[in-house]
Amino acid sequence: MRKMISGTVLLLAAALLTGCGSGNGPAAAAKSAGVKAKSKPDSGSGEIEREVTLEVLGTGTSQVYYTLGTNRMVTVQLPWKMSSTLSLTTDAEKRVGITVSVVPGSVPDARGMLHAAACVITVDGKKVADNQGGKSDKMCEYNVK
Structure with missing residues (x-):
């Protein structure tokens, strides 16, 4: 049982790391997961x-x-x-x-x-x-x- 849990944890960690290393960033990961990315407000210096x-x-x-x-x-x-x-x-x-x-x-x-x-x-x-x-x-x- 312990080996099965450890294997599952390693498999999930590898999947997460592979997704993070795609170079497309969090927006691409969110899009592929079906989550709409929020647009950021203009980062201008305007108040x-x-x-x-x-x-x-x-x-x-x-x-x-x-x-x-x-x-x-x-x-x-x-x-x-x-x-x-x-x-x-x-x-x-x-x-x-x-x-x-x-x-x-x-x-x-x-x-x-x-x-x-x-x-x-x-x-x-x-x-x-x-x-x-x-x-x-x-x-x-x-x-x-």
Whole structure:
């Protein structure tokens, strides 16, 4: 049994090494595997700017934890909104993005039960994330590219 496992591992390693040595790089390997290669953003020195808005809806006072360039936790009067311009300057930021998020605090519903407040993230005026009006217990998060 041990010989069979060792032989299988060696066979897989040889197959992987043979595929890597084809000289056509990862894109060719991905294409042959049926995976579409993602196009890379222009690696020019141009800066990309995105207008990002975080919102927490509801009434009353709540704590809000957010990541928008920096991590902060604030106590706010609802509804709350914060906007900022994110600049993507490096190739990595343009390719991978910058994560923004908002974790809304709890607010009482009509029956007095606490639940997560509604949150929304918009980028350049387009809604990109929400927690379904507070019905989801997940935070609002988006990777800005």
